[in-house]
Amino acid sequence: MKYILLIPLVMFGLISTSCINDDFTDSSSATLAFSTDTVSFGTVFTDLGTPTARLKVFNRNKKGVRISSIRFKDSATPFSLNVDGVSGTSFGDVEIRGGDSIFVFIESFIPETSAVEPWRVADQLEFVTNGVTQEVEVEAWAQNVTRLKGERITADTRLTPKLPYLVFDSLTVDKDATLTIDPGVRMLFHDGASLIVHGRLEAVGEVGNMIHLRGDRIDNVLPDVGYEVLSGQWGGVVIAPESFGNRIEYVEMQSSSTGLRVDSCGDLSRQKLTLVNSWLHNSSGSVFESRYSKTDAYGCCFSESPLAVVSLTGGEHEFVQCTIANNYLFTAVTEANLSLYHCLPSDDADNRNSLMKANFENCIVWGIGKAINEGKLDGSDVYLKNVLLRADGTDDGHFVECIWNEDPLFLTIRNDYYFNYHLQPDSPAIGRGNPSYVNAACLYDMDGVARLPEPTSLPTLGAYAGVSSGEGVDH
Template sequence: MKHIITVLICIIALVFISSCRNDFEFSNSTGSLEFSQDTIYLDTVFSTIGSSTRTFKVYNRSSDDIVIPRVALAQGTSSNYRLSVDGVPGQVFENVELLAKDSMFVFVETTVDIMNFTSGTQFLYEDTIEFDSGANLQTVELVTLIQDAIFLFPERDAQGIQETILLNTDPDGNELRISGFFLDDTELNFTNEKPYVIYGFAGVPSNKTLTIDPGARIHFHSQSGIIVANNATLKVNGALSTTEDLENEVIFEGDRLEPLFDDVAGQWAAIWLTDGSKDHEVNYATIKNASVGIIMDNNNPTSNGATLKINNSRILNSSNSALVGTTASIEATNSIFHNSGQSTVVGRFGGEYNFNNCTISNYWNGSFRQDPTLLLTNVISNTDLTADLVAANFTNCIIYGDRNIELALVDDGISTFNFKFENSLIRFNDFSNSFDGIPAYDFSNSSLYQDCVFNENPLFEDVDAFKLRIDNTGGANGIANPASDTALDISGISRPAIAPDAGAFESTDLSG
C-alpha cells in the first residue's frame, strides 16, 4: 500500500510541476515564415461563379512557438477573395498562433462580378495575403483570371417554381419534364464574343434554328445540355483553325475551367436532337467531357439527306457514349469519336449510318470497360422492338481500342441488317473463337468486309491526352481507297492521290 501511495504522490507532483511550466508561451513572429507557394493562381473562372479552393501551407521552421500578429488580405473585407486560416474562415485574422516546427493550412477561393471592375470580357483579379503588417511583413500573391460570359438558365415564376421542358407523358398521363427553358428568338445565334454558360437544358423551339458561329465557346453546368425540338435544327458552323488555340472551332465543355477538370468525363449531360428534329450540321466542333456527346433520336423523313451531318469534329471523353443514334440517319466524315465508358458509337434500333475517314476508338480505363467501341443493332436491348438497319457503311475508318473485341453486330434475324466495312482498320481478336459461324463476322466475305485490315496497331500519338494522330508505320497507313477518301484530313492536310490513310488524320512521323 505504501508503494501505491508513493507512486500517486509522484504523479500528482509531476502534474503540479508541469502546470507551472511556461512551455506554451508564444513569441512574436520575426518574419521568418516559409510558404509552400509564394503566388497562388486560382484558375480561370466565369464572372459570378465561385472558383475552386486552393491550398498552401505556412511553416514555422524555428524552435519557438510564435504568434503572427496579423494575417489578412491586403484589400481587407472589401476583397473578393475568401480565406480559411487553420480552419477558421474570414478575411482578417489577429494573433494567429503557430507552434515550433509546425505548419498550418490556408485555403483560398474567390467569386467576382466582372461588371464591378471592367467593361472588357476578361481581366486579372489580384490581391495579397499579408502575414504581420508591421516591420516583419511577408506576403503571398493571389492571381485569378476572370471571364465575362452570357448566362442562360431556367427562370422562376412568382411562386418560385423553376422553368421546365415537357418531354413526354407516361401511359398514366403523367408529364415527364426536365429542368430547362426554350431560347428566345434573340438567343438563337451563339456568337464568339463571349462564352456561354448554360444551366439546365437550353431548348431550340419547334421550327427554329440555333446557329453557332465559328470560335464560339459553350459551357454547361452539371446535368445541363442542349435539346432540339420537333422540326427544329442545330447548325454548328465551326471552321478550320490555324493554331493550337482552336480559334475557329466551336467547343462544348463543362463550366469548370480548372486543369483538374480537363479530362473528367460526365461533367454535363448531352446535345439531344429529339425525334422529329431535322437538318442538323456539326462542323469543326469539339464536344468533350459529357455523359453522351450527341443523342440523335429517329430520322426525320423531311430532312435534306442525313438528319445529322458531322464533319471535321471530335467527341471526346464521354462517360457513357460519344454518339448514340436511334433509328437515326447520320453521316460523319473526318471525325473522331474517342474514349467512352460504354460503346463510343452506338447505332441502335436500325437506321442509316455512313462514316468516311472517321476514327472510332476507346481506351477507357482498360478492363473497366465491357462494351466494344462500335455497336450496331436493329433492336432495343431488353425489349421486343426491332427496326431495319437500312445501311451502316464504314469506309476508310479506324475502329480500334484496348479490348480484343471492338466491334459488335447484333442482328435479331427479323428486320433488315445491312452493313459494310471498306478499307478500314478493325480490332477484332477472337481468341476463343466465340464468333465462329456467325455470318456477320465472316471477315472473308467481301460483300461485308472489303480490303479491311485487322488487329494492326494504328500507333496513335497519345490516347490518354486525346491525341489521335497516327504514325506513318501504323496499321492504318496507306490502306484507304483514294477513290472514296476525303480530299483533306481533319487538320486540313491534303490526302495523297496514292495510298492515303484510314481515319480522321493522315499519318505523320511520330518517332521524334
C-alpha cells in the first residue's frame, strides 16, 4: 500500500518539474533588457564612496540565456560590481531563466584630486550574450570637498565657496570667535553632525547665491526625488545661551533633526538672532525654536515639521512677511504650526522670566495641523496683524485684520514631494498686507522681488512677494 501511494506523488513531481523550462537558447536574437540605459550616481564626493546603485537585468525570452561576460569596459574603472550577491570585477556564465531577471549592484570610489569644479566619471558595463554585446552607461559627477571633522573655530574664520564643506561630528564656534560664511557656500553635514555656536555666526548670502546647509546624502531616495525630502539626516544649528549678535540672511537650511535652536536664558538686553530672506525647512523636530531670546525674522519661510514649525517661549520677537507652513510627509503633525509659550499671565507661575512680546505682521500660517496653539491672547503682549491663518475665528485686539481660513494657494504638491511656497495668481494673500509693516529689512523678498513696486502698492502676505506659475522656480 505504501508504494502504491508513492506512485501518484512521484508522477505529480515529474509533471510539476516538467513545467520549468531548463532549456537555454544560443540564438543571437535572445538579447537582454535593462531597467535603465544609464546608471547615474549624480554628484558624489571623492575619497568617500557612494551609495549602492541597482540595475535590473531581464531575460524576456521563453528560454533561458547564459551571459558569457559581465564586466566594465575600462580595466581601471572606479566602479565595482556585485552580481546576485557575489562581488567581483568580472563575471561569466551567468544564467537567467526564461522570463526571469537578476540584480546587478554597482558602487564607486573616486580618489581626491586638485579639481575645484565637479567632473564626469563614466564607464560602460558590458553584457555579452550569445556573441552579442550590450552596454549600460554608468556615470557619476565627482566633487572634491573640504572635510571638517570635530573642528573647533577658536579665532575669526571665513568659509568661502571654493569647495563644499563636509562636516563630520560637529563644527563648534568657540566663545569670542566669529564664523563668517560667504554667499554660495554649501555646508553638507554627515549623520548626527551639527553646527554649534558659542561665539557668533555671520551667514549672509545674496539673491540668487544663497548659503546651503543640508545633509550629505545628495543622491536620490526615489527616482527624481532627492534625499532632501527626508528629515533627520543631520543634527541642526544650535546657538548657545552666551552667543549674541548672530545674523542669517539668504540661507537655505533643510533636512535636519532639531532645526535651528536658540536660547538666551532670559537675557533680552541684546539681539540674539536676526533672520532675513531665508528658507528653513523639513526638520524632524521644530524648524525654528527660540527660548527666552530676542529674535526677529523678515521675509523668511519656515516649513515642514511633525512638531511646531516655529516654537517660541517667552522672549521678544518680530516676524514680518514670513510664511509658516506645514506639509510634513512621514508622521502625524502633533503640535500647532506656530506654538507660543510663556506669553499669557497664566504661564508665569514661576515668575523667572518676563512674558513674551511678539508681533506677527503680513504673515501666513497654514498647513497640516492647527495654525496656532493659543486661541485667545487676552492679557498678552502678542499681536497678529494682517495674518492669514488656517483657523476659524474673528478679529479682536490681538488678531487684527486677519484672514480666516482662506487657502493661500501655495504651489506645493505634497504627494509629488514638491514643496514651493510661492503663491498662485489667484491667491487671497495677494495685496492683503499693510504697507506700513514693510521695513527696510524686507523691502525685497529672497528672489529679489520688490514688495512695494509702486507707492500705492499693497504687499502680498508671506515670504514671497512675486506670484508664480511654478515654472523656473526652485523652491
